[in-house]
Amino acid sequence: MDKLLNNLVNAFGVSGSEGDVRNIIKEELKDIQCIVNEDKLGNLIVKLGEGQEKIMFCAHMDSIGFIVTFIEESGLIRVGKIGDFSSSDVINNLVRFKNGTLGKLTLNKEQLFIDIGVDRKDRVMQVVTEGDIASLVGSCHEIGEENIISPNLDNRIGCYILLRLAKGLKNIDKEVYFLFSTQHELGGRGARAAAHVISPEYCIVVDLEEAGDVFGGKNNIKLGKGPIIKVMDKTLIMHEDIKKMLEKSAEKSKLQVQYLVSNSKSDGGTIHKEGLGIKTGELSIPCRYKHCFSEIVNIKDIEDSIKLLKGLI
Amino acid sequence: MLLEALSNASGVSGYEGEVRNIIKEEVKKYVDEVIVNRMGNIIAHKKGNGPKIIIDAHMDEVGFIITGYNEDGTLRFHSLGGINNKIPPAKVVFIGKNRITGVIGIKPIHLQNKKEKEKCMSYSEYCIDIGANSKEETKRLVKLGDNVVFNTMFSEFGKGLIKGKAFDDRIGCAILIEVLKENFNCDIYGTFNVQEEVGERGAYTSSFAINPDIGIVIEGTVCADMPNIPDYKKATEIGKGPAISIMDESSLFSSQVSREIIKIAKEKNIPYQLRKSIAGGNDGGAIHMSGKGAKVATISVPCRYIHSSVSVASLEDYKNTCNLIIEYLKTLG
Numbered sequence: 001m002d003k004l005l006n007n008l009v010n011a012f013g014v015s016g017s018e019g020d021v022r023n024i025i026k027e028e029l030k031d032i033q034c035i036v037n038e039d040k041l042g043n044l045i046v047k048l049g050e051g052q053e054k055i056m057f058c059a060h061m062d063s064i065g066f067i068v069t070f071i072e073e074s075g076l077i078r079v080g081k082i083g084d085f086s087s088s089d090v091i092n093n094l095v096r097f098k099n100g101t102l103g104k105l106t107l108n109k110e111q112l113f114i115d116i117g118v119d120r121k122d123r124v125m126q127v128v129t130e131g132d133i134a135s136l137v138g139s140c141h142e143i144g145e146e147n148i149i150s151p152n153l154d155n156r157i158g159c160y161i162l163l164r165l166a167k168g169l170k171n172i173d174k175e176v177y178f179l180f181s182t183q184h185e186l187g188g189r190g191a192r193a194a195a196h197v198i199s200p201e202y203c204i205v206v207d208l209e210e211a212g213d214v215f216g217g218k219n220n221i222k223l224g225k226g227p228i229i230k231v232m233d234k235t236l237i238m239h240e241d242i243k244k245m246l247e248k249s250a251e252k253s254k255l256q257v258q259y260l261v262s263n264s265k266s267d268g269g270t271i272h273k274e275g276l277g278i279k280t281g282e283l284s285i286p287c288r289y290k291h292c293f294s295e296i297v298n299i300k301d302i303e304d305s306i307k308l309l310k311g312l313i
Numbered sequence: 314m315l316l317e318a319l320s321n322a323s324g325v326s327g328y329e330g331e332v333r334n335i336i337k338e339e340v341k342k343y344v345d346e347v348i349v350n351r352m353g354n355i356i357a358h359k360k361g362n363g364p365k366i367i368i369d370a371h372m373d374e375v376g377f378i379i380t381g382y383n384e385d386g387t388l389r390f391h392s393l394g395g396i397n398n399k400i401p402p403a404k405v406v407f408i409g410k411n412r413i414t415g416v417i418g419i420k421p422i423h424l425q426n427k428k429e430k431e432k433c434m435s436y437s438e439y440c441i442d443i444g445a446n447s448k449e450e451t452k453r454l455v456k457l458g459d460n461v462v463f464n465t466m467f468s469e470f471g472k473g474l475i476k477g478k479a480f481d482d483r484i485g486c487a488i489l490i491e492v493l494k495e496n497f498n499c500d501i502y503g504t505f506n507v508q509e510e511v512g513e514r515g516a517y518t519s520s521f522a523i524n525p526d527i528g529i530v531i532e533g534t535v536c537a538d539m540p541n542i543p544d545y546k547k548a549t550e551i552g553k554g555p556a557i558s559i560m561d562e563s564s565l566f567s568s569q570v571s572r573e574i575i576k577i578a579k580e581k582n583i584p585y586q587l588r589k590s591i592a593g594g595n596d597g598g599a600i601h602m603s604g605k606g607a608k609v610a611t612i613s614v615p616c617r618y619i620h621s622s623v624s625v626a627s628l629e630d631y632k633n634t635c636n637l638i639i640e641y642l643k644t645l646g
Contacts, residue, residue: 015565016560016568017563034538039605039606040526040605041601041606041607041608067559067560067591068587069559069589069590069591070544070545072545078545080560080591082560082565100485117636130559130589131559131560131568131571147521176417183565186565189565189601189602189606190606192602193601193604193605193606196604196605196606197605229540270602295477310337312581
């Protein structure tokens with residue numbers, strides 16, 4: 001298992017609390033020549049190279065999570081969802097608060113609870129209070145044929161790809177921006193502000209997309225069959241120029257790609273409408289069981305995505 | 314108090330003129346510059362050094378808009394902003410600039426069948442009666458698109474409580490004015506925004522122009538301290554102090570800013586509560602979603618029966634909210 005990827009998926013990084021992920025990325029960037037800025041919303045904006053053209057790559061740092069709304073006398077903790085996901089996909093698993101407190105996530109009549117094993121409100125309040133944030137926990141393993149299973153692969157995989165890409169860049173003749181964005185799971189809130197400031201001509205978002213090659217799967221995407229050119233989702237229609245750029249690069253490197261029209265939301269949704277408009281598209285990595293504690297992603301898909309994106313620069 | 318005049322004034326979304334005039338006259342005494350932008354927001358700048366802070370309140374209230382004439386001279390109407398269907402029947406309203414009195418009619422009880430008695434009626438089944446005898450007469454008095462507000466008048470009652478309409482967010486406007494009377498080191502923009510109730514439309518433009526570091530939203534917010542509601546559903550309670558939001562549908566509030574505010578409350582012995590609900594939305598959404606973004610927080614006065622013809626709030630909560638915001642701002646810059 002790659003150490004950087006392992007660190008990224010184990011970092012605490014629920015929407016709005018991306019600090020730990022941000023620190024890992026900053027640390028990793030120390031080795032390369034670049035300008036790093038953090039903005040008011042916590043986005044990390046990394047600039048490499050000089051030139052006429054401005055191109056931006058974006059991956060969100062945040063993951064889904066839970067926020068405490070009320071603590072019962074019994075010590076059970078009522079939580080609300082941060083992000084748009086199905087409660088039944090995440091329950092009966094371990095969750096962790098930012099201060100390390102562990103608990104079990106459970107569901108009763110559409111209400112999510114966390115049980116931290118403390119049975120009185122006042123004693124719970126010593127470690128957890130209203131407004132505190134919790135994240136899914138699980139371990140990260142390599143399984144089967146070059147697959148990774150872990151929580152929070154959405155979208156630390158994207159961050160990992162961008163970091164690998166940034167490290168591999170040499171002699172570039174354009175301004176290349178890497179945006180590690182915040183609050184994606186709440187509707188691309190961070191990415192919008194950064195796109196406003198950077199105002200690039202092109203933007204490629206790197207994120208995960210549900211793979212449908214499981215029982216009850218809802219699309220034709222297969223794990224291990226290459227990165228996805230996401231033609232359209234709820235918030236974004238891929239710009240034709242971006243589509244051509246991605247296809248050209250895939251052809252040049254003889255990489256297999258998949259195509260998808262999806263119901264998901266992209267950081268590109270808020271990005272492409274900023275300022276004078278930004279030519280935007282998303283390259284997605286297939287992921288089985290997205291938004292749960294055991295997401296699965298294929299290593300070859302990751303490596304192919306890096307090759308494909310490198311071809312654009 | 315100024316809140317009385319603000320609460321009684323008419324100002325549904327898009328028709329905030331009357332409220333704007335009251336506020337403009339009042340704030341110019343306390344700030345360096347007052348601008349009304351194209352959307353109609355008031356931006357009251359109190360110059361200073363250090364971080365740029367927006368203190369936000371919205372001027373508009375929920376109300377109705379006239380959408381048609383019936384043959385008998387009554388009026389068709391719809392809500393402007395979120396007013397539940399259960400609210401309108403048997404209320405007295407004022408229509409348009411001339412404040413023409415109208416009564417919202419409902420089918421008499423003896424003509425309602427069992428099903429009708431039980432269900433909640435819809436706007437299409439209501440009408441406003443202005444006492445006219447014909448469509449022609451009504452047409453001379455009321456124009457399509459005229460705005461409508463409840464006729465509720467502000468008053469104090471009970472032990473330190475106040476009642477009136479439009480506390481969401483005239484209570485925020487009144488507090489913001491109180492805050493602007495004080496002197497601070499930081500660079501403060503008091504924004505009195507329009508059209509919050511229809512999707513924070515005004516706040517986008519004032520925030521874009523100002524580009525603040527921090528946005529503090531002052532609201533009149535939901536309060537659910539009724540006897541038949543379980544504790545966990547009581548988003549806020551009257552008399553327990555200003556409510557600090559953790560998250561809502563429009564924003565994830567900056568835990569850093571909220572923590573600083575809570576620290577000040579503890580230090581200065583100002584009671585506070587957390588808003589224990591993540592539903593709803595406010596201008597904070599627009600402030601951090603325009604321009605370069607901002608850190609946002611919300612401090613609210615709990616208001617019972619919000620988004621109806623009458624709300625109830627506590628004068629203590631009002632004063633404590635003023636104090637908390639003033640003390641917090643003193644620590645900046």
